[in-house]
Amino acid sequence: MNKKVLTGLLAGMSICMLSAGCGKKNEEKAPPQNPPAEITKTEPEDEKTVKKPKPEKEPQDIHKGEAKSLLTGEWISKKLAKKRPVSCMLGNTGSALPQYGISQAEIIYEAPVEGGLTRLMGIFQDYETIEKLGSVRSGRLYYAYYSMGFDAVYLHYGQASYATSFLQSGQIDDLNGLEYEVDKAVIYRDTSRKAPHNAYATGEGLSAGLALKQYRTEYEDGFEGHFRFAADGEPVKLNGKSSKKAAIVRAGYLANQPYFEYNAKDGLYYRYQYGAAQTDGNTGGQLAVKNVILQNSQVRTLDDNGYLEIAVAGEGTGWYVTNGKMIDITWKRVDDFSPTRYYDGDGNEITLNQGKTWVCIVDQAHPERVQSE
Numbered sequence: 159m160n161k162k163v164l165t166g167l168l169a170g171m172s173i174c175m176l177s178a179g180c181g182k183k184n185e186e187k188a189p190p191q192n193p194p195a196e197i198t199k200t201e202p203e204d205e206k207t208v209k210k211p212k213p214e215k216e217p218q219d220i221h222k223g224e225a226k227s228l229l230t231g232e233w234i235s236k237k238l239a240k241k242r243p244v245s246c247m248l249g250n251t252g253s254a255l256p257q258y259g260i261s262q263a264e265i266i267y268e269a270p271v272e273g274g275l276t277r278l279m280g281i282f283q284d285y286e287t288i289e290k291l292g293s294v295r296s297g298r299l300y301y302a303y304y305s306m307g308f309d310a311v312y313l314h315y316g317q318a319s320y321a322t323s324f325l326q327s328g329q330i331d332d333l334n335g336l337e338y339e340v341d342k343a344v345i346y347r348d349t350s351r352k353a354p355h356n357a358y359a360t361g362e363g364l365s366a367g368l369a370l371k372q373y374r375t376e377y378e379d380g381f382e383g384h385f386r387f388a389a390d391g392e393p394v395k396l397n398g399k400s401s402k403k404a405a406i407v408r409a410g411y412l413a414n415q416p417y418f419e420y421n422a423k424d425g426l427y428y429r430y431q432y433g434a435a436q437t438d439g440n441t442g443g444q445l446a447v448k449n450v451i452l453q454n455s456q457v458r459t460l461d462d463n464g465y466l467e468i469a470v471a472g473e474g475t476g477w478y479v480t481n482g483k484m485i486d487i488t489w490k491r492v493d494d495f496s497p498t499r500y501y502d503g504d505g506n507e508i509t510l511n512q513g514k515t516w517v518c519i520v521d522q523a524h525p526e527r528v529q530s531e
Contacts, residue, residue: 229264231387231512240376244285244364245305247314248278249295254355259291261438267304269519272464274413281308285364292358300468303494309381315357318465333367343370384497386509394511396483400503404484409518410527418450420482448513450479454522470494480511
């Protein structure tokens, strides 16, 4: 074989062998066309340490089954919110203290009576839960009108002679302890107390009295309440032109010399009279309210016994106190049976903070007796 040809054949064979070897080596190094997905292992969490978020309630569900109280502006059960309140005359002389059940009143009225004294009237919506209420004392005509402004049933034990004809006229729903059947159903005597401070009622007795008289137990249709209250989360702060500090407010009554002292921690006014804290005999706790209204009214003496007449209807001036401050207000009441309305210096009807209210009826002849500091 020609030497050149042989040399060419050997060179070709070498090239083929090298090519085959390189191909095999490259094939071993090439990555697979479809590599498997990378798998990451996760350790299971301890179920006890995992907090599941609570589903948020819809706004309309927060107060489901509730309604705003016409006496305090606070949320209460719908059934209770419809319930017609009961008012009760309460003795307020030193020998009548302590009053029982008074801390359960949503509203307390205080007005002058004969001899420079005052008498109280508590207005109760959840009256069925009261263990002991009293002492129950005699009524006055102006108190009967104040009660009617709240569509309340009026509980009293007797009355001043000037109130008799109205109380017997059928224009007011009242429970009078002088009536034998009412006394039997509603009133009991506390033998540890001396008359006339020994007549008391219970929640059970009040319910029995309403049933005996067949009185309406729910608010009258269309009744919208006496006060206007601030909306949730929008407290009244009294920053108007006439606003001034009111850490202590004195109502100006001469006999019991009461005053209210503001507690900034809970936003309430605590009540004092006769030189000491005024308490509830049922609980021993001191009386406290969110709002105080001082209402200047025309007061005149009717006879030698000192019985008074207080103008319920009409208009006048006064002060609204809450959250450590007070402002000047005016009030109007179109007749003896309607609610009283209160207005600020700009003529706008005021809103009260949600909570309990104490109304002091002040003789407009002596506004200087009302003091604040």
